[in-house]
Amino acid sequence: MSDVEDEITSDSDLDPSELTDKELQLAFSEGKLKPGLNLILEGKPKTPNNISGLKQSLLDLQKDLPWLERLDVTAEPVPEMPGLTGQASSQDSSEVNAEDDFQREMSFYRQAQAAVLFALPRLQKMKVATKRPDDYFAEMAKTDQHMQKIRQKLQAKQSSMEKSEKAKQLRALRKYGKKVQVEVLQKRQKEKSAMMNQIKKYQKGLSDKLDFLEGDQTQKKSGDSAAFYAIPNAKRRYKDQKFGFGGKKKGSKWNTKESVNDVSGFRASVAQGKGPHRPGKKGGKNANKRPSKRTRQKIKSKGR
Template sequence: MSDNESSDAESIDSDTELQRAFASGHLKPGLNVEVAPKLYINNVAAMKHKLEEFKQHLEWIERLDLTNDPTQTPGGNQATEEQGDSVADDDFKREMKFYRQAQDTALEGIAKLHKLNIKTRRPEDYFAEMAKSDDHMKKVREKLLERQLAMERSEKAKKLRDLRKYGRKVQQDVLQKRQKEKKEMLDAVKKFRKGQKDKLEFLNSLKSNGMKQKPRQKKGDRKHVPNKRRDFKNKKFGFGGQKKRGKYNSSGSSADMRKTFSIAVNQKQQGKKKGKNYKHKPSRPGKAKRQKMKNRKR
């Protein structure tokens, strides 16, 4: 139903009410309907009769009902405390009145229970059966743990998303900064080539920051730094490199004349006896001669 239809229905209802009031003679000038005053009925006898109908005459232990007034404060008078509407308007006083009334009721009820020999305290070894079974509580606990883990996962995922966003933002800022610096450097180089600039500013900034370019070393000046792993293996197993041409003279050994060169040894004639008791070692016979000697022995 639209707003126009609802307003039309309300106007029709008000018109019918006015027509009824006009017919009954209750319509006053100005289209005002006179409303009869409401009658408040306080039939005490009828209310007591109804109370006796549904009232159950049971013992107090079955009903446990008490009607008490608030306990008096130390040194106070109940009649003077309840004068006027100050208690109803003041929240603190009203709550204190409720508290003192409950206190008086509890004290009276405990005294009545003790007279009836009913214990009001549980023994120390009292075992109360739970309203829910262990299986049900186990399911509840598992559900709570599952919900807690789901919340932790969602929080962790949220933090990771935030970190990724922050990382991407930082990366974009760094890339933009590099591109800006590169563009500025290229523009400065172009202007320097065209003669619009005398000096390049980024070179001066590098020199001021101490970032000087290292001079290149010549090929002969470079020192070979041995690998530690290779040194350890060489110490353990020996040098396993090239074996041939190992006795070739080097530039250092060829130029050194102090250790290997001796005039006395080099001036001796070849074939000359070395001493008095020197005996020439006989040469080995040839193959044919050795064969003949072998046949003779047989």
């Protein structure tokens, strides 16, 4: 109990736990309460050193059991390059830097090696098997029903992962299909716009081609090069048949320098009327031809 509680108890003759807030305020106003809840101790607290109790606890912990039941090994770490003898090293543990993680872990590893090298020969000497046989059977700590539940949970988890993966693939395929569909629609819209523009140009007389109405073009190959030509439509074929294939019409039969100088088709017999191609001339094709009826009648009338 603190000095403040002693004063309050001596003045009010009440238990400090039973004091009300009003009484505490009255004591504070009279200066009977001092600030602070912790007591300041003078000097360091002395640690109890119960030697007899510690020895008794050690005796209680110690059991007189054979080493095979305890399997405790106390040995120094093996050297960094262990020899064939496998004896423990006399290396001082103070040489290990505790702040170096790698060096500290290697110290633990070498100490475990020393324990194994010490315990294995002793176990073999005591004819204790240190290797698990091939036909070793160990009873499971968990029941078959529990393992069956775990198996079912694992299968359910695997199936859910497969379903999730399939759903992800389907979403990707749908996204790709939608993208392709949008591209196709855009291409069709572009072709339609181009066709409408050509129709407008044709209606306004700015163009005389309507090749887009026939659709695809036929490919014509000559040697290594390939050329495309459009098949004329029915309207174009009808106009070609009626009016010809275009080009210059007037003066198409005029003589030219080349036609005048070309005498390959000249025939003297035909030009001088001696050939068979001059009708009505001597020696011609119609030289022995019978006169017509009107001519014969005129000849008879003259004879009378």
